[in-house]
Amino acid sequence: MILFKILRKSHRQRTGRSLLSVTALALSVMLLLVISHVHEAVRQYARQVASQADLIVGAPTQPVHLVLYGLFGIGAPPPAIKWSQFQDIADNPSVAWAAPVSAGESHRGHTVIGSTARYLTTLQLSAVNFITVSGSQKIFRNNYTAFVGSSVAEAYQYQPGETITIARGFAPGLKDEYQKPFLIQGVLKPTGTNLDDHILVPMEGLRRVRADHGIKSDKINFVLVKLKDRSGLFKLQQQLETRQDAPLRAAIPAIELDKLGQYERILNNVFMVMSFIIGVLALLMMFFNLSAGFAQRKQEIELLRLVGAKPWQLASIALAEPLLHIFTALVLGVIFYRIANLFLEIWIPVVSIIGLPTSELMWLLSLCLSGLLIACIPAWRVYGICRRT
Incomplete structure (x- = not known):
């Protein structure tokens, strides 16, 4: 509970920069889900229609x-x-x-x-x-x-x-x-x-x-x-x-659509890669924001060390902030995706034939793992400094 209060007070000092990085990451998550959803919905609709005529x-x-x-x-x-x-x-x-x-x-x-x-x-x-x-x-x-x-x-x-x-x-x-x-x-x-x-x-x-x-x-x-x-x-x-x-x-509709599907999949993967790159850039923005405030956090670390905080506790605080950003961005990204779907169903009605896409979620998982690795960097630096002092 004490660590949570410390984390909350520390985070208030960087609210503006944190909000920017979280929003950018949330938008990239939304793009990944929207592109995956539209691709899968159109593909399923085309298959269903093509299967009706030989x-x-x-x-x-x-x-x-x-x-x-x-x-x-x-x-x-x-x-x-x-x-x-x-x-x-x-x-x-x-x-x-x-x-x-x-x-x-x-x-x-x-x-x-x-x-x-x-x-x-x-x-x-x-x-x-x-x-x-x-x-x-x-x-x-x-x-x-x-x-x-x-x-x-x-x-x-x-x-x-x-x-x-x-x-x-x-x-x-x-x-x-x-x-x-x-x-x-x-x-x-x-x-x-x-x-x-x-x-x-x-x-x-x-x-x-x-x-x-x-x-x-x-x-x-x-x-x-x-x-x-x-x-x-x-x-x-x-x-x-x-x-x-x-x-x-x-x-033969099935064969001709399959030929077109090869080009369509390439185009879809290009958009997915672009969204993934946007997500990585948002994570790098988050990392640089944390690094920019590292000098300020050194004073917090020294004060906490004086009152008896252990290195693993300080590293946990340093790790918790980026993980909180990533989790918040994921939740916001799904919310943005749901809102976007309401408008997509007006322009592309076939998107309503499927729910939340699952076949392309490996991209989202990769983005989360990348965020976890980036979040570990400042935590490891804090742990190293505390071990040396």
Whole structure:
């Protein structure tokens, strides 16, 4: 108890410098946890979505392009393929289901996606605000309903029950607008991807309004495919890509995302190293603060020695202060991380799918061990001085 009182009074004299070093270390801990959390959450979300479809089939193009647009709406829509090609894929005996996706229409500059309820299920999309009917959260009620992305709904204050019209192309004129309106069935939950800027309508309804508008070509941009047995995955891929009449590109989402994951992991490690370096610099700041006040603490040590304090007791006091700083910084870092998560969930909703990350905590453990070693230096100096006197 006496040592604690001495430590508290000694620490009051260096409150400003101590607060600065603790804050810097706490922020580095927060960065380590936030970067680890975002990386793991995005990776898990991508894996979950990719596992829902075995193949994404489209016109010959880069497979990464097919996967990124097909699952996350990133990039420009892939080149179109014929409706008859989709029917050939759907009729293949090894295919459990095939969902056509068309992205040739727009509404006020926002892409309109035509597909089936399978598309919503595959991308794990569902409505947070929808017309209360059984199954209306992720199933189209009829051919002329629509789900609007969260960003679209926010921009135009759309609510379920209102109607919208869509038009051919992305810079349409009055002659390109379809006459048949679509009823907004629901507003989709935010995903943090480009899908929040899209509008989803039933493929069959889209085909009908195209026909009513006099559009004879019935094309789609890609097809999501699920097989009955994944053992035939590569065989079907080869069949589709080596067709003599109209070769296609069949991309395997899991493989393409794994290729991208290699670069993503490198980038993540770079950020983790930067955060770790910031933490080490904060620890060095703490060490230099302690060293700068060492001359002042010599007087405290001499006074304590005069009243009978033993060397190990004085070393304990010297060790307790940096350890207290490190512990406080860890607690504050976790608190800052929790606060940051509240804002991250607004911008990147997928971070809410996991809790406190554990796979990357070795970085945090290494930082704590580094702090322990640095904390031992002034304690050892105090012990050495006391042993010599």
